[in-house]
Amino acid sequence: MSPLWLLILILVLAIAGFAIGRTRAMASVDDHRKLHSRPNYYGTNVAMLAFAPAALLLAVWVVAQPIVINASVSHLIPETSYEDAGALNLIMSDVKRVAEGLDVAVAQGALSAEEARSIRTEFTDVRARLGEVGVALGANVDRDVLRAAQAYRARAATGTWFMTAAVLIVALAGFFFAIREARGDFRARNRVENGILTLLITAASIAILTTLGIVLSLLFNTIEFFRLYPALDFFTRLEWAPSFSGRGGASALGILPLLWGTFYISIVALLVATPIGLFAAIYLSEYASKRVRAFAKPLLEVLAGIPTIVYGLFALLTVGPLLVSVFGNGGLLGVDWMGGGRAVMTAGITMGVMLIPFVSSLSDDIINAVPQAMRDGSYGLGATQSETVRQVVLPAALPGIVGAVLLAASRAIGETMIVVLGAGAAARMSLNPFEAMTTVTAKIVSQLTGDSDFASPEALVAFALGITLFVVTLGLNVLALYIVRKYREQYE
Structure with missing residues (x-):
């Protein structure tokens, strides 16, 4: 059966x-x-x-x-x-x-x-x-x-x-x-309630064990990689040049250029998403009428349901050419800063648009959770609506807003398709936002695409990249928890 x-x-x-x-x-x-x-x-x-x-x-x-x-x-x-x-x-x-x-x-x-x-x-x-x-x-x-x-x-x-x-x-x-x-x-009720408690504990344990399994699966392969490739070179070299069988030469597998590209693109994305998303949340929660809110909020959240590959195509076909027409040779500004459509700015702007609903929706819910009594007290002291929002509502909602931004940052760091189509595949350390760069996630995909020999450092390096990315996002979550606890004590 x-x-x-x-x-x-x-x-x-x-x-x-x-x-x-x-x-x-x-x-x-x-x-x-x-x-x-x-x-x-x-x-x-x-x-x-x-x-x-x-x-x-x-x-x-x-x-x-x-x-x-x-x-x-x-x-x-x-x-x-x-x-x-x-x-x-x-x-x-x-x-x-x-x-x-x-x-x-x-x-x-x-x-x-x-x-x-x-x-x-x-x-x-x-x-x-x-x-x-x-x-x-x-x-x-x-x-x-x-x-x-x-x-x-x-x-x-x-x-x-x-x-x-x-x-x-x-x-x-x-x-x-x-x-x-x-x-x-x-005593049937006692038996049933104990059974439900066991079910809840089991569900929590599965979540914890799943995380532990992910970490261990990455860790064992990472240890195998560091047996084949020096850990010091991996974390300190400024060059990423894997050499697969048949290409000749020794591989240079330095993670620093990939981390630089990851953080650079994520910062650009957050610079786009944070102000737009936060201002949209403030408008929807404090100023918009019920009719406008009922129309605008679902429309804004539609952005969260668009597949990332569609955003990647949008970056490749629309954002990139638009930036070239402004910052490229013969563009509107008459400068030659951007040689092609794939660049940090292309991926960063597109990723920022994708992150707007993450920031706006979470921030909107957090702002709405601020007690109305705090607003009424501010109005009673003679403050205007803008002063109330700036000096009462936003400070009270700050821990949640910081958590929303850091959640968006974690989402940006883990993005792949927008980077592949919008930022290119060049691993370099440069301050020019109009140059092509790549990220950790994009290289994980490229290292494991096709016939991979898991006995070679060029394939096993993907697991080292993965666990490094895991540690980075874990650090962001710890930082968010610290900030939330610090400011929550101030307002409770």
């Missing part, structure tokens, strides 16, 4: 358990007031015990089964067929693809179950047979890959059978155990 149908089955069992548990608890007493908990708690207890443990087991099994099968089947691939773990992973992806293709062929009747188990590359063009049922393979299937795929398929079928049995046993055990407890003196 597929995991989806299995999940639906235990969900139906849980729904039935809710009705049965509620009815059984009410039937166990002659007066409903003698129940320890409300009737719905007894039904929820049955549904919870029938569904939650089985669903958890199903989730763990679905995640763990491919990993276990992959590890048990990989030894069927001869060591002479691959050089490192990366090459083995590529081969195992082909194995899984062939195994799935055999399942499709059996399901469509192109192959019988026996033929799928006994097919041989010496007598059959497996790639062509699978292509007939719509399974496209990038290369011919050799004997070792086919044998591993058949083993993978057999073990996956066995694992699915055991998964179905185990999940149903756990669901039924929880169902009948909870039904037996559906009595009037049972």
Whole structure:
């Protein structure tokens, strides 16, 4: 049984358990007031015990089964067929693809179950047979890959059978155990509330563990990179010139030019987004009528829903040529500052437009959260509306506004597509905002695009760049927290 149908089955069992548990608890007493908990708690207890443990087991099994099968089947691939773990992973992806293709062929009747188990590359063009049922393979299937795929398929079928049995046993055990407890003196509410508390703790733990997993996945590959490339050179060199196989020369992998481009473009973006977004928020919250606010605020927030690739095309086709027509050779100002459309200013201005709704929406909500009593007190002392906004509202909302700006800064530092299309790919350290530069995120993409050899420093450097970017954004968040706490103490 597929995991989806299995999940639906235990969900139906849980729904039935809710009705049965509620009815059984009410039937166990002659007066409903003698129940320890409300009737719905007894039904929820049955549904919870029938569904939650089985669903958890199903989730763990679905995640763990491919990993276990992959590890048990990989030894069927001869060591002479691959050089490192990366090459083995590529081969195992082909194995899984062939195994799935055999399942499709059996399901469509192109192959019988026996033929799928006994097919041989010496007598059959497996790639062509699978292509007939719509399974496209990038290369011919050799004997070792086919044998591993058949083993993978057999073990996956066995694992699915055991998964179905185990999940149903756990669901039924929880169902009948909870039904037996559906009595009037049972403390069902306590059980349900503890279950909800466990669910909340689990959700919080998943968020924390996910962050930890991201950090560890970056950290291990970063350590491997620093075994191949000196950490001192990575953090101090002023040159970024990776040399992949076949190009000759040694790679120069200095992060400073990339960090400079990242911060330069982000600063330009914030110089555009912060005043426009903040002034828009002040107008919408303090001066605009309800009709204008109802029209302008959703229209402004539409900018947040535009894909970044569209902003990149806007930078490439509109902002860049417009800046060249003003600052380029033969432009309106008669200067030759800008040689092409891709530059820091192009990406920065476009990114600033993208960040306006981040600053304006958050700042608007924060300004509206300032107590009206503070405004009324200011008006009562004779202050005008502009003086109230400047001297009362904005200082009270400052921690939230700083948080909004720093959130926009984190968003700017992590942007990729606008930089790729608007700022170019040149890694340089220059103060000229009309020159092409690049950022950390753009180079992470370029280093991992195409066939990447994860045993080379040129590919592993992407993880070092990633963890550096993570530390930078973490520092911004810590700074925002410090500022918020400092100024919150002043106004509480």
